[in-house]
Amino acid sequence: MVIKFLRSGNKEVTQSGRTEALEDILTANIKYRLVTKKTRLQDPQFYISVSDVKETIPGLNQTLFSDNQAISQELHPLPIDYTDETNGRINFFIKPCYLCNIILKKVLSEGDTYGYHGIIKDKQTILVEYSSPNIAKPFHAGHLRSAIIGNFISNLYEAVGHKVIRINYLGDWGTQYGLLAQGFNKYGNKEDLNKDPMKHLYMVYVKINEDVSKEQQNSGPDKHEKGETHRKSLEIFRNMEQGTASEDLQLWKHFRDISIEKYREVYERLNIKFTDYEGESMYSKKSLELIEELKQRDLLHIDDTTGKGYIDIEDEKDNIKAVVQKSDGSTLYLTRDIAAVLDRHKRYNFDRTHYVVEDGQDLHFKMLKGILQKLSVPWIQRYGDQIHIRFGRISNLSTRKGKAVFLDDILNEAKERIIKTIHSKQTSKEVDSTETVADILGVSSIIVQDLKEKRLNTYKFSWDKVLSFKGDSGIVLQYAHARLCSLIDQCGCDIHSIDFDTKYLTEPEAIQLILHIASYEDTVDKCLTSLEACHLVHYLFSLSKFISVAHRNLKVKDQPKEIAQARLQVFKCAKTTLANGMTLLGITPLDKM
Numbered sequence: 001m002v003i004k005f006l007r008s009g010n011k012e013v014t015q016s017g018r019t020e021a022l023e024d025i026l027t028a029n030i031k032y033r034l035v036t037k038k039t040r041l042q043d044p045q046f047y048i049s050v051s052d053v054k055e056t057i058p059g060l061n062q063t064l065f066s067d068n069q070a071i072s073q074e075l076h077p078l079p080i081d082y083t084d085e086t087n088g089r090i091n092f093f094i095k096p097c098y099l100c101n102i103i104l105k106k107v108l109s110e111g112d113t114y115g116y117h118g119i120i121k122d123k124q125t126i127l128v129e130y131s132s133p134n135i136a137k138p139f140h141a142g143h144l145r146s147a148i149i150g151n152f153i154s155n156l157y158e159a160v161g162h163k164v165i166r167i168n169y170l171g172d173w174g175t176q177y178g179l180l181a182q183g184f185n186k187y188g189n190k191e192d193l194n195k196d197p198m199k200h201l202y203m204v205y206v207k208i209n210e211d212v213s214k215e216q217q218n219s220g221p222d223k224h225e226k227g228e229t230h231r232k233s234l235e236i237f238r239n240m241e242q243g244t245a246s247e248d249l250q251l252w253k254h255f256r257d258i259s260i261e262k263y264r265e266v267y268e269r270l271n272i273k274f275t276d277y278e279g280e281s282m283y284s285k286k287s288l289e290l291i292e293e294l295k296q297r298d299l300l301h302i303d304d305t306t307g308k309g310y311i312d313i314e315d316e317k318d319n320i321k322a323v324v325q326k327s328d329g330s331t332l333y334l335t336r337d338i339a340a341v342l343d344r345h346k347r348y349n350f351d352r353t354h355y356v357v358e359d360g361q362d363l364h365f366k367m368l369k370g371i372l373q374k375l376s377v378p379w380i381q382r383y384g385d386q387i388h389i390r391f392g393r394i395s396n397l398s399t400r401k402g403k404a405v406f407l408d409d410i411l412n413e414a415k416e417r418i419i420k421t422i423h424s425k426q427t428s429k430e431v432d433s434t435e436t437v438a439d440i441l442g443v444s445s446i447i448v449q450d451l452k453e454k455r456l457n458t459y460k461f462s463w464d465k466v467l468s469f470k471g472d473s474g475i476v477l478q479y480a481h482a483r484l485c486s487l488i489d490q491c492g493c494d495i496h497s498i499d500f501d502t503k504y505l506t507e508p509e510a511i512q513l514i515l516h517i518a519s520y521e522d523t524v525d526k527c528l529t530s531l532e533a534c535h536l537v538h539y540l541f542s543l544s545k546f547i548s549v550a551h552r553n554l555k556v557k558d559q560p561k562e563i564a565q566a567r568l569q570v571f572k573c574a575k576t577t578l579a580n581g582m583t584l585l586g587i588t589p590l591d592k593m
């Protein structure tokens with residue numbers, strides 16, 4: 001058995017422990033070189049540092065463990081090479097009942113904050129931008145993945161004590177809105193728009209784009225001419241940007257408002273919230289001002305052949321021309337991103353910022369970073385490497401309704417499939433098939449399926465895998481949680497009593513589970529340094545396995561009072577830890593299913 005329950009700053013502390021003479025002794029091997037900090041489990045008694053170890057070996061027990069009775073007085077007589085920092089180990093015994101007592105008390109007293117105390121040294125303000133779909137275009141898998149990952153990262157930061165600003169940055173600006181305005185006049189109507197804004201705008205967008213293609217097809221032999229509709233869209237957008245197309249702007253604003261309203265609803269189903277919705281449009285004017293500033297600072301060059309404005313930036317290998325101005329003077333996606341980040345810094349004074357965006361936009365964020373370096377923005381020096389939180393593509397995500405995905409179709413499909421599975425399975429009779437439960441199960445499954453992968457992995461979406469009642473899935477976590485709730489409910493003990501004695505926890509199944517609970521902090525810490533949720537997801541899968549073993553072997557009902565009370569606490573702590581982890585992932589733990 002390998003356990004880890006110590007942590008030490010950013011360094012990984014590897015500690016392996018074996019239960020020897022399983023009943024009452026746990027032997028832990030600590031690579032002493034790495035254990036330079038006190039552990040939060042034992043507090044000062046466990047304080048070990050390299051120099052301590054070297055100097056105090058003869059009286060090891062006293063110095064290291066002071067008057068801590070939990071540590072067996074007979075320390076292993078060890079042939080340690082004290083000078084060898086790599087392989088040096090100190091073995092000591094610790095009575096599991098003492099360790100278990102510390103862990104359980106800690107979890108019981110910290111409750112929904114268990115796992116998050118003392119992890120960070122200084123509290124920061126962190127701006128996380130995620131999801132960021134485009135109005136009138138389909139919400140693709142990348143927007144979903146970004147929403148799930150960004151929400152997790154934000155939850156994690158908040159849990160450990162940072163202040164988080166959560167931004168959804170809508171694609172609501174650009175020539176395509178000149179097209180949409182024309183399209184709506186030709187193909188749209190207010191009634192359908194109000195009924196389902198996303199789909200209606202998308203339909204309009206598709207139709208008007210078809211017109212553009214047709215005009216291009218008919219444009220003569222070389223077929224390069226884009227035609228009247230396209231030309232007009234450029235003009236409309238230019239006027240929108242200059243603030244002179246008031247009718248188009250009004251219409252555009254209506255599209256935007258109504259889409260945000262709808263988005264809010266759907267994100268709510270996913271347990272995802274934002275501090276604010278921004279849009280590229282907010283930074284149109286500021287982008288024009290930025291261009292002026294770039295000119296004044298002599299950073300803007302104009303390309304002789306294309307007439308486009310660019311900034312020269314140096315990457316590790318290449319020189320990149322980052323284009324920030326079109327030949328007609330209007331701004332681009334990149335320009336708006338620079339203006340946005342500068343403005344956000346003024347408003348929120350963040351210490352760092354993350355953009356949770358598909359790996360495919362790597363070059364875009366490299367350019368953004370390069371430009372910020374050119375502008376000598378101070379915070380970029382410290383946190384530049386973590387600006388773009390990249391992730392791989394999900395392929396194959398489609399619903400019965402078709403390839404173009406809409407977020408609510410995905411969630412509805414998950415819900416419907418769950419209800420169907422529940423009805424078709426006799427074994428799942430006890431599963432509640434109400435809409436709310438099915439909806440939460442569907443969402444949990446989608447979230448877990450996504451977060452169990454390393455961010456940069458690409459994966460093929462499969463409904464069967466996502467909604468599996470067996471194997472590692474969101475449903476399995478929910479099941480473990482609901483089962484704990486019902487055990488606690490029906491255990492026949494006083495569930496509020498915290499009067500218990502861990503000497504009654506003698507079974508290895510109990511100790512294993514408790515040690516796993518103790519390593520939750522480590523897992524949180526790992527997620528925090530890597531910004532990878534998969535560590536937590538896999539931790540929770542293991543936790544649910546330990547819980548299920550404990551269910552089989554540690555009965556609570558009809559047991560002698562002392563034993564029942566002690567076991568009950570273990571289950572309560574397991575439930576707290578599981579719920580805390582699920583909540584970080586963005587899942588609402590179910591009490592019943």
Ligand code: ARG
Pocket residue numbers: 129131132133134169170171337355357
């Ligand atoms: N709306 C963009 C898209 O769908 C993503 C925006 C990412 N964020 C940013 N600040 N550039 O591709």
